[in-house]
Amino acid sequence: MKFPKDFYWGAATASYQVEGGIENCDWAKAAREGRVPACGRACDHYHRYEADFDLAQQLGHNAHRFSIEWARIEPVEGQFDTAAIEHYRAVIRALKERGLTPFVTLWHFTLPQWFADKGGFESKQAPELFARYARYVVEQLGDELAGITTMNEPIVFAGLGWLKGNWPPFKMQKLADWQEYTNSGKRSQSRPQQSWWAYGTYRRVVRHLVMAHNQAYDAIKLVAPDLSVSIVKHVVAYDATSNPWQRCKAWFATNFQTHSFMRKVADRCDEIGLNFYHYVKFGDRGEHPKSDMGWEMIPGGIYRALHILHHYQKPIFVSECGVADDDDSHRAWYIEEQLTGMQQAMADGVDVRGHMYWSLMDNYEWALGFEKKFGLIEINYDTLERKIRPSAWRYKELIEQYSVADNGSAAS
Numbered sequence: 001m002k003f004p005k006d007f008y009w010g011a012a013t014a015s016y017q018v019e020g021g022i023e024n025c026d027w028a029k030a031a032r033e034g035r036v037p038a039c040g041r042a043c044d045h046y047h048r049y050e051a052d053f054d055l056a057q058q059l060g061h062n063a064h065r066f067s068i069e070w071a072r073i074e075p076v077e078g079q080f081d082t083a084a085i086e087h088y089r090a091v092i093r094a095l096k097e098r099g100l101t102p103f104v105t106l107w108h109f110t111l112p113q114w115f116a117d118k119g120g121f122e123s124k125q126a127p128e129l130f131a132r133y134a135r136y137v138v139e140q141l142g143d144e145l146a147g148i149t150t151m152n153e154p155i156v157f158a159g160l161g162w163l164k165g166n167w168p169p170f171k172m173q174k175l176a177d178w179q180e181y182t183n184s185g186k187r188s189q190s191r192p193q194q195s196w197w198a199y200g201t202y203r204r205v206v207r208h209l210v211m212a213h214n215q216a217y218d219a220i221k222l223v224a225p226d227l228s229v230s231i232v233k234h235v236v237a238y239d240a241t242s243n244p245w246q247r248c249k250a251w252f253a254t255n256f257q258t259h260s261f262m263r264k265v266a267d268r269c270d271e272i273g274l275n276f277y278h279y280v281k282f283g284d285r286g287e288h289p290k291s292d293m294g295w296e297m298i299p300g301g302i303y304r305a306l307h308i309l310h311h312y313q314k315p316i317f318v319s320e321c322g323v324a325d326d327d328d329s330h331r332a333w334y335i336e337e338q339l340t341g342m343q344q345a346m347a348d349g350v351d352v353r354g355h356m357y358w359s360l361m362d363n364y365e366w367a368l369g370f371e372k373k374f375g376l377i378e379i380n381y382d383t384l385e386r387k388i389r390p391s392a393w394r395y396k397e398l399i400e401q402y403s404v405a406d407n408g409s410a411a412s
């Protein structure tokens with residue numbers, strides 16, 4: 001196996017999941033209301049980023065993906081905090097000083113409270129407000145960067161917030177909520193939404209997310225025409241046995257999950273980020289081992305996910321893929337299989353530019369709190385001590401082994 005010399009190797013994080021101390025966003029409010037676990041100081045990465053990047057450098061990484069917290073940059077509608085910008089400038093510079101290329105995401109799930117109060121992405125104003133934020137960040141930090149991602153996993157955000165209803169704004173209400181509402185003489189709380197209504201709202205949110213990306217792209221290009229703009233899409237790699245009916249199912253599922261969104265934004269993507277966690281083969285009854293998330297571990301399925309995105313003929317970087325594995329018994333195998341799948345896709349002509357493992361360190365796994373351990377680095381949440389897991393060293397070895405040296409041969 002060989003990967004090009006300028007291939008990006010690294011890991012990913014997201015602001016709310018690691019930084020700590022973010023209180024003015026919708027997830028913090030939901031935590032105060034007891035609807036999701038509290039995030040608190042998380043990994044305190046906000047203050048410890050330099051030491052964390054020292055570790056990433058030690059682990060052989062040459063790139064790092066992270067996100068900027070919108071609620072820090074624009075804490076009040078239309079008012080931008082220059083101190084927050086300077087913080088992220090320092091983060092970017094700290095990466096570059098260590099030889100790590102920054103992959104910045106403008107928005108990774110959490111919304112400033114003022115924006116959520118206006119209806120978040122349900123609101124007609126949302127695309128414009130998002131584009132204004134994107135433009136501001138790029139005006140301030142664009143010079144430091146070669147590329148930027150507008151948003152992370154829009155369909156996951158909309159699906160969990162509006163169809164499943166277990167993430168803010170918790171829109172798909174459960175039957176139990178209806179019973180409580182009815183039993184209370186229809187006074188106790190706001191009227192739960194019916195599912196067909198929630199689906200309509202979900203479609204509106206998705207439409208606004210498409211518009212938000214496209215308007216942000218245009219706004220960014222006005223101030224930084226050369227900056228490469230991407231979106232990060234979570235792709236469920238649907239596949240099938242040779243049975244025509246199963247193939248038909250995979251085709252529909254892929255269209256619903258990936259293409260229906262991507263085809264509306266692809267014109268305004270210079271690159272695409274792939275987040276890969278799930279491979280589903282219709283018609284295959286095989287059993288697969290499961291991760292601590294209860295997700296089937298089929299890392300080689302990344303091959304299929306890359307082919308799905310290859311349809312758009314844009315450079316792709318793997319912006320996330322990883323496994324929750326508390327005892328670190330599967331992670332090294334998982335990474336190695338991913339790299340094999342990536343290499344096969346590249347041999348078929350898929351233009352893959354990088355691999356960012358999720359995650360650099362253990363972190364706040366959204367509605368599941370701190371229990372799930374995705375990190376190359378283990379965090380002790382009492383002491384905030386960092387400990388490198390053995391699989392992280394194995395990843396380093398693989399990076400060294402697979403990188404092509406200056407003379408074109410494999411480095412080792």
Ligand code: FCB
Binds near residue numbers: 156275320
């Ligand atoms: C992805 C999210 C990321 C993390 C991983 C496990 O869907 O982008 O924040 O939660 O899943």
